[in-house]
Amino acid sequence: MxxxxxxxxxxxxxxxxxxxxxxxxxxxxxxxxxxxxxxxxxxxxxxxxxxxxxxxxxxxxxxxxxxxxxxxxxxxxxxxxxxxxxxxxxxxxxxxxxxxxxxxxxxxxxxxxxxxxxxxxxxPMPTYTVLLAQNNLQSGVTDNLLAGVVAPIGTVAPTGNVALAYSTGAAITTSPLSGSFGGTTATATLPWVPSATGVTPILATYQPASGGQLTSTSPLSQPSVTTAVQNLALRSPATLYQGTPTVLQAVIGQGLPQGTAAFLLDGNGISGSIATVNGVATLQWTPSVSGIHTITANYSSTPTGPSGTSVQTVNIQGARTxxxxxxxxxxxxxxxxxxxxxxxxxxxxxxxxxxxxxxxxxxxxxxxxxxxxxxxxxxxxxxxxxxxxxxxxxxxxxxxxxxxxxxxxxxxxxx
Structure with a gap:
């Protein structure tokens, strides 16, 4: 004007x-x-x-x-x-x-x-949904997954629910958006008690509270479900992009004491020791490279207490255009x-x-x-x-x- x-x-x-x-x-x-x-x-x-x-x-x-x-x-x-x-x-x-x-x-x-x-x-504001699922899950116990719903521009965060489902469409659970990462990313905790073992494709779908935002569905995540106790699991999005900020989380097993976790990329540290909060250590990280890489999380509690390591191979996509x-x-x-x-x-x-x-x-x-x-x-x-x-x-x-x-x-x- x-x-x-x-x-x-x-x-x-x-x-x-x-x-x-x-x-x-x-x-x-x-x-x-x-x-x-x-x-x-x-x-x-x-x-x-x-x-x-x-x-x-x-x-x-x-x-x-x-x-x-x-x-x-x-x-x-x-x-x-x-x-x-x-x-x-x-x-x-x-x-x-x-x-x-x-x-x-x-x-x-x-x-x-x-x-x-x-x-x-x-x-309405378009959205996209990101599912952070642990790479390894224990069957028969409650595993909390995390979903983020992003409004790409503007100042209003999405509101509503997120539904977790198998790739077949069968429902697992639905939870409200109740947390946030920054101003326009809303998060939901998705509790799940897996029963079957093996690689299990799952996805999350955003259900808007009103017509102000559009629905979106995450890419497939494929966690491995096992009967073994998991001292530590690595929680990350299914798709990572070079130059785009993302979140990595180390999730300790149920009943284990709080401690710290550190993250590495191809054996090189990308964080210091991060204290766990409610069993989760969180790193906000921006990949600087693309291609096939290995992300590692190491957890420790006390000098004589439990510890754990989780390793995940990822294919980091090139920078978003x-x-x-x-x-x-x-x-x-x-x-x-x-x-x-x-x-x-x-x-x-x-x-x-x-x-x-x-x-x-x-x-x-x-x-x-x-x-x-x-x-x-x-x-x-x-x-x-x-x-x-x-x-x-x-x-x-x-x-x-x-x-x-x-x-x-x-x-x-x-x-």
């Missing part, structure tokens, strides 16, 4: 251009007097969004300059308000993070009532970050984006432009930066692309 506070003349020009064009929404041409009246009334605009990702709501309310105005936001029966101060130029803005998916109605209230309303669509975004507005060639994109002040274009991951693409802007829903409106001559982002997935990191849009002045009409 433009810096309206420092450029009042530009602000007045942009308001007239934006409102005359109806912020990109279909409308009949307005006579000059009607254009001026509509500009004076004001407007409210914000892009389509995604749950958990902050976005800017822009308000033009010249009649409320210098005042604090209220904005109402409603999704079905859920409603909330927020406020912003309108500058002398007539503009204000507020950062908003959607918490629910669907069709939101955004309304200017009170002294800003003449700015009207807008409707946008907020997409960023999600690839394509911006392809209708009736236009696909945009390129290295090619000119030219618009004329007062015109608009519908933004359309796709990603290699298949996840939703959301847009933001800076400069003498505004996005309302999916429509980019060029307000006044200058340069706009339009940024598209996508969440990616378990194998593709979040993607981002910024396009430079040159806005040319509208031709002057002959007198």
């Amino acid at each position: 433009p810096n309206f506070n420092s450029r009042p003349r530009l602000a007045r020009t942009l308001a007239a251009a934006a409102l005359a064009a109806g912020l990109g929404m279909a409308s009949l041409p307005l006579a000059p007097a009607a254009q001026a009246a509509k500009a004076a009334a004001g407007f409210i605009a914000t892009p389509n969004g995604m749950v958990g990702v902050g976005q800017t709501i822009t308000v033009y309310a010249p009649a409320a300059a210098g005042q604090v105005v209220t904005i109402g936001l409603q999704l079905g029966a859920a409603a909330m308000t927020t406020q912003t101060t309108i500058a002398a130029t007539g503009y204000g803005s507020v950062l908003w993070t959607p918490t629910g998916a669907g069709a939101w109605s955004i309304n200017a209230l009170g002294s800003a009532l003449s700015s009207g309303s807008t409707s946008i669509t907020v997409a 960023a999600d690839v975004i394509t911006v392809d507005p209708p009736a236009q060639p696909a945009w390129s970050i290295a090619a000119p994109v030219v618009m004329t002040a007062g015109t608009s274009v519908t933004l359309a984006g796709t990603s290699k991951s298949g996840t939703t693409v959301v847009f933001s802007e800076q400069g003498p432009c505004v996005i309302n829903g999916a429509v980019l409106q060029a307000l006044s001559a200058g340069q706009c930066q339009v940024t598209a982002i996508s969440p990616g997935n378990a194998s593709l990191s979040p993607g981002s692309a910024t396009y430079t849009v040159t806005v040319q002045a509208a031709p002057k009409k002959a007198k």
Whole structure:
């Protein structure tokens, strides 16, 4: 959005251009007097969004300059308000993070009532699920597995349950998300008493608490179940990526005393001694190499007490690449970050984006432009930066692309 506070003349020009064009929404041409009246009334605009990702709501309310105005936001029966101060130029803005998916109605209230309303669509946040299963499990006793559900971008952690099942689909157990690793990874402890021995393929599926996040299923884990007592087991994700932070855990057997554990990669230490908490030592680790490697965990309690070692061969995948975004507005060639994109002040274009991951693409802007829903409106001559982002997935990191849009002045009409 433009810096309206420092450029009042530009602000007045942009308001007239934006409102005359109806912020990109279909409308009949307005006579000059009607254009001026509509500009004076004001407007409210914000892009389509995604749950958990902050976005800017822009308000033009010249009649409320210098005042604090209220904005109402409603999704079905859920409603909330927020406020912003309108500058002398007539503009204000507020950062908003959607918490629910669907069709939101955004309304200017009170002294800003003449700015009207807008409707946008907020997409649910994609997720991916990671199952941390011990490499070796003891049959006939309760073994606690761990599942993590990741929201790849934004600030809202997933909520709901995780279901553990055999690869055949037969259910094992379901547990609520009740813990966390960082801000947007929620965790669930999954207790399981295996009965059959041998290699047992299992997976975890996230069951969202609402429509704000999308379900996801982990890759298969294949723990080995045995009748032997396990002093120590190594708990790790089924898939590791070079350069992507992950979690390794050393889990001591039931009834064994608390102690410490250390982790090694190919015989070289990647941690010091880490104290166990409730029988688990946790290492947050970022693999620096790819390929076939051996991870070892060593547990010790007291000089004369029990100890244990667990070894697991892993195939660390190469570094995740960023999600690839394509911006392809209708009736236009696909945009390129290295090619000119030219618009004329007062015109608009519908933004359309796709990603290699298949996840939703959301847009933001800076400069003498505004996005309302999916429509980019060029307000006044200058340069706009339009940024598209996508969440990616378990194998593709979040993607981002910024396009430079040159806005040319509208031709002057002959007198």
